[in-house]
Amino acid sequence: MSVIVIEHLARVEGHGGITVELEGDAVTNVRFDVFEGSRLLEPLVRGKRYDEVPPILSRICAICSAAHTLTSLKATEAAFGIRVSPQTELLRELLFRGESIESHALHLFLLAIPDYLNYPGAVALAADKPAAVLLGLRLKKLGNRIQETIGGRAVHPVNALVGGFGKVPALDQLIELRSGLLQAAADADAAIDLMASLPAADFCHSETVYAALRSPHLDSYYLGDEVMVVTDGNRAIVPASDYASLTNEKAVPHSHAKHSSFRGSPFMVGSLARLTVNPRRLTGKLAVAMKRLKLSLPADNPMDNNKAQALELINDVERALEIIEQLLRDGIKDERPMPVQPRAGTGTAITEAPRGLLIHSYQYDADGCVVAADVITPTALNAASMELHFRRGVEQCAEREEAVITKRLQMIARAYDPCISCSVHLVRR
Amino acid sequence: MKILKLPKEKLDLFASVVQQFGELHAPVEQDGKFVFRRLTRWSDARLEYDRTLLPPKKYFLPPRETMFRYRPGEGFLPNTEGLDQRLILFGVHACDVYALNILDRVFAGKFPDPYYQARRKNIGIIGIDCTPDKHCFCRSMRADFVDHGFDLFFYDTGDYYQVLVGTALGDDMVLATGSVFEPEEAADIDDYKRRSWNKRRSFQLDVEIRDLPEIFEMEYQSEIWDDLGGRCLSCGSCSMVCPTCYCYDVVDDVELGSRGGNRTRAWDSCLFANHALVASGENFRGPRASRIKFRFYHKQRGFVAEYGRPSCVGCGRCITACPVSIDVVQVIDRLRRVQDVASR
Amino acid sequence: MGKPTVGIFGLTGCAGDQLVILNCEDQLLDLVALIDIRDFLMASSENRTDCPLDVALVEGAVLTNRDAERLRAIRQRSNLLVALGTCAVWGGVAALDRGADRSQLLEEVYGEAGHGYDSSHAQALREIVRVDLNITGCPIEKEHFLAAIAALLNGDTPVYPSYPVCTECRMQENNCLLMERGLPCCGPVTAAGCGARCPDLRVPCIGCRGPMADANPVSLLEVLEQKGFDRRQAAARLRTFAPEGVA
Amino acid sequence: MLLADEVATHHPVLSDNPYQPHMARIVRIYKMVENNHLFTLRFLEDRLAHSFRHLPGQFIMLSVPGVGEMPISISSSPSRPEVLELCVRRVGRVTNALYRLKTNDVVGVRGPYGNGYPMQEIMGNDILLAAGGLGMAPLRSLLWYALDHRDRFNNITLMYGAKRPEDMLFREELTALVDRTDINCLLTVDADPGGTWKNHVGLLPTLFDHAKIDPLHSYAAVCGPPVVYKFILQRLLDLGFPKNHILMSLERRMKCGVGKCGHCSIGYKYTCLQGPIFTYWDAINLPEMI
Ligand SMILES: Cc1cc2nc3c(=O)[nH]c(=O)nc-3n(C[C@H](O)[C@H](O)[C@H](O)COP(=O)(O)OP(=O)(O)OC[C@H]3O[C@@H](n4cnc5c(N)ncnc54)[C@H](O)[C@@H]3O)c2cc1C
Ligand code: SF4
């Protein structure tokens, strides 16, 4: 028996590793190890008042902190029966888009692309190809500016509250964002060019099950309460209230992340899953870009997730622009958050974080204090699927050289854009 | 002093003329409170306000101000940005004008502060009379009336504003408005006196400041200070909002990748733990109690020795800003209290 | 003198402070020209894990033996160790576990498997090793990070405000949320430096930067109690991001 | 009392902007004692170097660019112009930064500030200078001023104490004074482990046994850490010194040096304007003075 161990997975958020055990050519065991300490945030928010929950749980992960915050708000509002104003919904979606732009730009340009071009990281890449890195930094900065304007801070937004926003952005701030987004549209196109020019990453093919939020507008990260699971053209619907049937989590000894499967098979969430579940949005500019990237859906290559992220950059920029145009057209109103009347009950919210499905579910007492909280993160949902694809990647690797296998495994891992501190989450059953 | 009157319906006209003399700033409403802010529309101005959150001090000694830019080879270059901008503050209460007159003394003297002085020269002040509320004690502090430090001062006497012309700039503003200002008549003087009388009667607070310095000296060891020290949060709110608190801190920074940088000053407060701390580790006012004592002592006693009057003008801001309800009027009352004699 | 060698590390946390470093989009390329980043797992896969470092920037709290060992190793090889963010400086939200029974929580969540995990109660860096500079914030402020690097390059250490958020809030001329709206604002006891970000948006401060050195939480709690808040809950709120220093 | 619009009659020597530091070159760094170096500065502009005048006991605000500014007493005597000598102890941020500088580096200087010693009053009298540790820094200016204008003063006595011989500031210079007849130079160390010390050994107050003092015709300038004040002041009072003939140099935090920033305020006096030289009478009448 031989063992391949990647001790520290670099260029991902958090601490994880990969272990593959081989018996001759046969892969006997594959593990995605998580070394991140357990912060036990879910049991620790027990007893906290509803307004303290989002800031604490957003600390699960910085990169998806806006998604955590907004999902938390959505769950609490569901529990208390609060409906927010249309303007709040628009602003929240804008915040989601900002985070998605930032996260995708960060992942693609600073973490993933260096792999394709054989650089150890963006710093080294910048020395030879500064334009590529600068392009990524521009997009990333725009995403952050959106988050700062709407959320009050690029990481761990403070302005989004149960019922609305502390202060809505001023007109001139929106106008400034608009001009930034107009610029960014060209940058997003350039990102497609860059992606299309990369050497193909064609070393892991696998049947894949995809799961994503089914949103009324087909491409919202925020609205919607059902998950659609796509297997070989078959589609199944899971309502939010039944999220446990989707996750079927089990604790595994090698990791503080729980592993999920749907009807026995691992599934993938994230950009590629979103495009697969909601294919109808792939029109116009997106369809052209898709052709340039030679992407066809459903994909059988997890590496295609990087392409899907690039496509989403185009879409996010477009949609963010639309939202701002609408806010400017309707005139931004100085709204205060909806009044909050806590009540005992349970609320569950599902959204699409940059890395895929994110679920927050809370049980409250009559004073609006948490009785139980449960958070399921995209990387936790992806863990089993990642292990499956690691296995396929090794199986399909003709050269049995450790360096090659190791590199491919890391690329597969990074294609998932794993967020390991996110995956450390705890569930109470 | 030239005294005129302006029919109220001509105020808009006057305001539009005043704008030619500088960017117009006035109190505007902010969630039920008031702040001095640049006006985009005259109709935003709220001339009948109680008090602004921050006093006009913010225009003369900004919360943060870059004093110098440092460039290797060039040395310290004074930052003069914004110093020559012409502003008009419309609607400054007497106590706040008085406070500026006090700051004038601090920032003049042997070493005049050129930043403050430049702004004082370039910012016009149109004062306005006001009605005291439950936190005002400017009359006790002899600051309910000012005779200088403004360009124009408005008294609301019904259908008219009576207008005191304080400076040549004020006179220019009057002249530029054309013939809308009218000369004063005997009846107007009565109107003024009536108003003055009414204002005097509407004060709800009264503090006796004669011999207060002596009482401060006698009560230097009072247990009152420990009590206040236990409550004070050292949040500095009282100093920030005070129209005559002027302590500031100075810090230098360097810019990334160069040896150049900025020297910036920012508001400071004697309530902060490091205000009197020196490098040897000695802190001349370490305990919170001694810090809060110092604040009262310096305003009500130290300033008298230095400038002949307390620096407190009785605007009531620190009373409304202290999260733990430390109230200068109550503190003075307690200091003066005798077992069998009612205070005041 | 050559470029100072720098390592950027994350223990257990949300990676927010490392993200803030990557969020210095306008300065990032200048930054890597000025300092020699030798070890930064989140951004590079070629790291020198053994070389001596002039400066180690460490994010996150210590929650596992593995964290503690890594931290000691980092201390060993570094001349200057900088704690980055509230978790590293105070323990952060992970330190909400003070007083809780960890093994019970672990079991509650992971079942039997939980017992096998390497997991200990949350600690700030200075509880394990000597720390030379603390940059607090959840996450840190970009400007504070850049000022620290600029100062360190100058052989100096940066100065951060030592007064509370309340002071900045007043300088910004906000309406006080505590006094005017009776909201449970932690501004009076929280270290300034964020520009009173939350109260500026009419959102009460939750104390994410940890306590200021001279805080008087007992007095604030009394005020909160007078305003109708439950004392225990209010005290817990003041402790959300830092287990100590506050009531 | 000053009127608001009173135009200042006395401008600081250097410029109309009292905060403007003027660049000066470090011409010499002399390592007198570990972490107590003597820095000699000369203004880059010759005009300033020629025209800068100060009184003994005054201080300057010294800027280390990019790091900060701090008050430092002028240790050189006005009778020896053109350069400024500063004895700086390394204690914190700015002093540390100063210690990183080398000869020919530039710093910023503005001043002089403070009242200085009342020289008009002192002249014609005896002077007793009593210092411990770093307290010698401001007194050295007075010492050389008096020696350089020897005919204007009666008896001059210096009492200076340090922990050990190697801690004594200006050691060579001061030991050279011991043999002079126009000054009674008394130097002491608390301990002399090396056994090389040829002067007194013992605590500072023991030097009183070797001094001839005529309290009613003397001025005493005292400077040093709090213990020095504690013991010396008591001895002076016991000897019958008038309270306003005892001159102390006080230290307070300072950010501006010109009576604006508020930090050095003691009750109702500013250390930077009415001080740093205060009489003992002032001291006991101001709260939290020492
Ligand atoms: C009138 C006067 C004369 C002085 N003369 C000398 C001298 O000749 N030699 C000498 O070594 N020291 C002298 N000092 C003390 C010297 O100013 C401090 O040691 C120095 O400011 C410490 O600065 P730092 O930045 O290194 O220390 P930090 O502790 O880092 O201080 C930061 C800042 O706080 C302020 N500060 C801290 N300590 C003091 C202090 N003791 N006095 C005033 N401000 C302070 C300064 O603005 C300083 O820059 C004098 C102080 C005063 C008031
Ligand atoms: S406002 Fe009140 S609590 Fe804050 S520093 Fe002033 S006296 Fe203390």
Ligand code: SF4
């Ligand atoms: S809102 Fe909070 S931070 Fe602002 S002044 Fe009030 S208590 Fe202080």
Ligand code: SF4
């Ligand atoms: S106001 Fe308080 S919670 Fe908000 S960023 Fe500042 S310290 Fe953090």
